Amino acid sequence: MTPDCPGGKCPVETTxxxxxxxxxxxxxxxxxxxxxxxxxxxxxxxAISFRTLTLQLRQLEADGIVERTxxxxxxxxxxxxxxxxxxxxxxxxxxxxxxxxxxxIQRKDTHA
Amino acid sequence: MTPDCPGGKCPVETTxxxxxxxxxxxxxxxxxxxxxxxxxxxxxxxAISFRTLTLQLRQLEADGIVERTxxxxxxxxxxxxxxxxxxxxxxxxxxxxxxxxxxxIQRKDTHA
DNA sequence: CAGAATCCCCAGTGATACTG
DNA sequence: CAGTATCACTGGGGATTCTG
Numbered sequence: 001m002t003p004d005c006p007g008g009k010c011p012v013e014t015t016x017x018x019x020x021x022x023x024x025x026x027x028x029x030x031x032x033x034x035x036x037x038x039x040x041x042x043x044x045x046x047a048i049s050f051r052t053l054t055l056q057l058r059q060l061e062a063d064g065i066v067e068r069t070x071x072x073x074x075x076x077x078x079x080x081x082x083x084x085x086x087x088x089x090x091x092x093x094x095x096x097x098x099x100x101x102x103x104x105i106q107r108k109d110t111h112a
Numbered sequence: 113m114t115p116d117c118p119g120g121k122c123p124v125e126t127t128x129x130x131x132x133x134x135x136x137x138x139x140x141x142x143x144x145x146x147x148x149x150x151x152x153x154x155x156x157x158x159a160i161s162f163r164t165l166t167l168q169l170r171q172l173e174a175d176g177i178v179e180r181t182x183x184x185x186x187x188x189x190x191x192x193x194x195x196x197x198x199x200x201x202x203x204x205x206x207x208x209x210x211x212x213x214x215x216x217i218q219r220k221d222t223h224a
Numbered sequence: 225c226a227g228a229a230t231c232c233c234c235a236g237t238g239a240t241a242c243t244g
Numbered sequence: 245c246a247g248t249a250t251c252a253c254t255g256g257g258g259a260t261t262c263t264g
Contacts, residue, residue: 011212012205016137018215022237025128038246049238054247064219075245076244085218091207093124096131099204100123103130106197107176134257150226161258166227187225188264 015092018063021056023048028086029093031066035081065089127204130175133168135160140198141205143178147193177201 019025023045030036030044042053057080060066065086071077082089131137135157142148142156154165169192172178177198183189194201 009216010138010141011209011216012137012141014212014215015208016131019128020132025124026122029122029124049240050247051239051249052237055236070246073245076247078246085215088214089211092204092211095203095207096127097123099201100126102200103126103197104121104123161260162227163229163259164257167257182226185225188227190226 018060018065019089019092021059023052023056024060025093025096027053027056027060028065028082028089029097031080031082031086032090032093035069035079038078038080041080060086130172130177131201131204133171135164135168136172137205137208139165139168139172140177140194140201141209143192143194143198144202144205147181147191150190150192153192172198 019028026045027041030041036044038053038057041057042048042050045053048056057066057068061068064083067081067083067086069079069081071079131140138157139153142153148156150165150169153169154160154162157165169178169180173180176195179193179195179198181191181193183191
């Protein structure tokens with residue numbers, strides 16, 4: 001694909017692959033201010049299903065963006081946090097956040 | 113959705129909605145350095161189908177990101193350019209580009 | 225040249241029920 | 245609490261053919 005991008009695959013496409021998924025951007029945004037438990041994330045994003053939340057977290061984990069820590073307690077406790085690599089996405093998320101705000105102001109008709 | 117994001121819908125989600133689609137990020141990246149004709153874009157991204165290229169361009173146009181100019185000539189000529197609003201996405205695209213490069217270096221195994 | 229129209233497929237997502 | 249398992253569906257994307 002896109003053979004004339006430096007290094008083979010277009011870096012923008014690479015980033016989009018990692019970030020894409022209906023909820024990944026929001027998950028990343030929510031993790032910017034610190035680690036969260038599974039149900040904490042679910043409460044922040046009520047519209048997501050357990051299954052999808054699990055899957056998207058697992059994909060982010062597989063991509064090295066998110067770290068999953070299981071505490072061997074009863075009841076179980078699992079925390080999700082950004083890895084060092086994940087934290088380097090902050091500029092992307094923040095610029096997307098800023099742009100989204102301006103966009104919502106300019107176009108109240110769509111995606112509001 | 114995500115009711116506790118400022119202004120209703122999470123701005124990150126808004127941006128992701130506009131940018132999502134398998135090729136939109138690449139299209140935007142390619143338009144950063146100036147307007148392009150339809151087949152020019154197709155040549156840059158050989159793997160995309162005509163149908164999908166058309167659809168993604170139309171969606172970007174509907175979202176006010178891309179401007180479509182038809183020149184009444186024979187054979188027809190159509191140029192696509194970023195709107196002023198579209199140009200404000202530059203920081204996002206560029207930070208995604210930079211991150212993608214670093215990511216490719218760190219993880220040659222996946223998404224390479 | 226720049227598409228429109230048609231048909232098709234499957235990956236991503238959702239709903240529900242169950243479990244260590 | 246934090247999942248897993250199963251089923252089902254939608255729509256985003258692809259292949260092909262046709263047109264002003």
